[in-house]
Amino acid sequence: MNELDQLYQQIILEHAKLRHGQGILGDPDGESFQVNPTCGDQVNLQVRLDGDRIGELAWDGKGCSISQASISVMSTLVEGKTIEQAEHLHEIFSDLMNSRGKGIDPKREEELEDASAFVGVAQFPARIKCALLGWMALRDATAKAQAKGEGQ
Ligand code: ZN
Numbered sequence: 001m002n003e004l005d006q007l008y009q010q011i012i013l014e015h016a017k018l019r020h021g022q023g024i025l026g027d028p029d030g031e032s033f034q035v036n037p038t039c040g041d042q043v044n045l046q047v048r049l050d051g052d053r054i055g056e057l058a059w060d061g062k063g064c065s066i067s068q069a070s071i072s073v074m075s076t077l078v079e080g081k082t083i084e085q086a087e088h089l090h091e092i093f094s095d096l097m098n099s100r101g102k103g104i105d106p107k108r109e110e111e112l113e114d115a116s117a118f119v120g121v122a123q124f125p126a127r128i129k130c131a132l133l134g135w136m137a138l139r140d141a142t143a144k145a146q147a148k149g150e151g152q
Contacts, residue, residue, distance in 0.1 A: 030049075030148065043134055054078055
């Protein structure tokens with residue numbers, strides 16, 4: 001294993017332990033429960049919007065280190081960003097996961113900050129869904145929150 005791989009593995013293991021953003025919001029605007037049946041990973045993710053921004057995000061989940069670390073990294077990345085910015089990051093992350101481990105344009109990859117540590121996961125097709133689980137939950141929760149806002 002080279003130095004970069006070791007660094008990436010360290011980031012993933014630290015986030016799996018740290019679980020940044022883990023918690024429960026009293027009165028979320030949107031909520032999403034997602035399951036990855038192939039691995040058994042679960043997440044329940046809640047958001048509270050501040051205008052078009054993700055004001056607060058909280059989640060609880062269980063499953064493999066990759067799934068839980070990815071949710072933790074994503075939480076640090078998207079909190080305070082606009083929904084549009086979060087969607088943009090989701091697209092870059094999906095492209096990274098579908099890059100078969102070859103990586104993507106370094107300028108786009110930079111935008112992912114710690115989330116670029118998951119590049120190695122792209123070599124294991126069965127684990128890609130683990131890494132994407134939190135992002136799916138985020139997209140669903142923000143869509144529900146926006147729909148609720150428009151209904152008022
Ligand atoms: Zn998993």
